[in-house]
Amino acid sequence: MNFIKKYEFSFVQKSQRIVLFLFLIILILGLLEALVLSPEDYLQGDSVRIMYVHVPSAWISLGIFSLMALLSVMVFIFKNKFFFLIAKSLAPSGFVFSLIALVTGSIWGKPTWGTWWAWDARITSMLILCIFYLMYLITWRIFENKDYVYKVTSIIAILGVINIPIIKFSVDWWSTLHQPSSVNILAKTTIHSSMLIPLVIMTAAFALFSLLIFLMKYNTELIKIKNKGLNRL
Amino acid sequence: MTLNFIYMNGYGVYVLSSFLFTLICFAGLYLATRAQLIKEQNKFYVKFGELNSDQIQEAKKQKIYKEIIATETFSKI
Numbered sequence: 001m002n003f004i005k006k007y008e009f010s011f012v013q014k015s016q017r018i019v020l021f022l023f024l025i026i027l028i029l030g031l032l033e034a035l036v037l038s039p040e041d042y043l044q045g046d047s048v049r050i051m052y053v054h055v056p057s058a059w060i061s062l063g064i065f066s067l068m069a070l071l072s073v074m075v076f077i078f079k080n081k082f083f084f085l086i087a088k089s090l091a092p093s094g095f096v097f098s099l100i101a102l103v104t105g106s107i108w109g110k111p112t113w114g115t116w117w118a119w120d121a122r123i124t125s126m127l128i129l130c131i132f133y134l135m136y137l138i139t140w141r142i143f144e145n146k147d148y149v150y151k152v153t154s155i156i157a158i159l160g161v162i163n164i165p166i167i168k169f170s171v172d173w174w175s176t177l178h179q180p181s182s183v184n185i186l187a188k189t190t191i192h193s194s195m196l197i198p199l200v201i202m203t204a205a206f207a208l209f210s211l212l213i214f215l216m217k218y219n220t221e222l223i224k225i226k227n228k229g230l231n232r233l
Numbered sequence: 234m235t236l237n238f239i240y241m242n243g244y245g246v247y248v249l250s251s252f253l254f255t256l257i258c259f260a261g262l263y264l265a266t267r268a269q270l271i272k273e274q275n276k277f278y279v280k281f282g283e284l285n286s287d288q289i290q291e292a293k294k295q296k297i298y299k300e301i302i303a304t305e306t307f308s309k310i
Contacts, residue, residue, distance in 0.1 A: 035252070036238070046241035049248045053255045096262045104251040111247050209259060216266045223273040230280045230292065 033198035064094030069161035095133035132160035
């Protein structure tokens with residue numbers, strides 16, 4: 001039985017607990033800031049608080065898909081299947097975040113725009129991203145044991161990444177219901193610090209959650225490989 | 234105070250349902266991933282328990298399963 005422990009990737013398992021603990025602490029702090037301490041918007045009132053779940057979800061889903069596409073390209077360059085395992089483990093949390101962004105955006109749309117849904121460039125491109133995530137996950141589920149699953153999932157990730165700049169710049173390229181971005185890395189951020197702080201805290205909490213799910217999923221994939229290794233003995 | 238927090242000047246239903254939906258998604262994804270992990274771990278324990286002493290020795294020679302990823306063909310992962 002001691003040998004079994006050696007087989008376990010104890011680092012991954014220990015880090016899961018640490019990440020879970022950190023996530024819960026930061027989430028509680030973020031919820032307190034987002035729901036209680038942050039001010040209401042002068043125009044949108046308290047409905048602006050939806051931003052604290054909507055925006056981080058959208059950012060993280062975009063980031064995860066970009067990373068998945070990068071990993072898919074790296075597989076072809078470095079011929080290392082290890083990157084597939086990472087991309088596959090990232091996909092579930094990316095999908096859930098894109099779903100959260102769509103649903104919370106729809107809920108936010110009702111009091112702000114007076115409608116649950118509009119075929120606005122940003123919303124539509126975000127829906128396309130969600131569909132790409134779904135295609136990626138379904139492909140893995142259906143063709144798990146087929147040779148071509150790696151090629152198909154890579155093509156989905158690489159094609160899907162074309163949509164990422166469309167989502168990002170849709171508010172600048174077209175006249176949409178969405179306002180231009182208020183938080184910028186290169187340009188001036190136009191959001192007040194009393195709203196920026198909870199937004200950053202919630203983004204950190206969501207990033208930790210995606211890291212937690214990634215570690216768990218990655219560990220699951222490694223154990224699957226161990227099981228197949230034992231079958232061959 | 235509590236009622237004001239829930240009501241949020243008429244936006245409470247939108248704000249709280251957004252947060253609730255997010256937390257439900259988090260809980261669902263966490264529980265589903267955890268269940269999958271435990272299932273695979275249990276499979277591993279069962280399979281390892283069925284090995285004879287020679288197979289255990291053979292398994293011990295396998296340093297780390299990362300090597301399996303590096304050496305196997307795509308179809309066998």
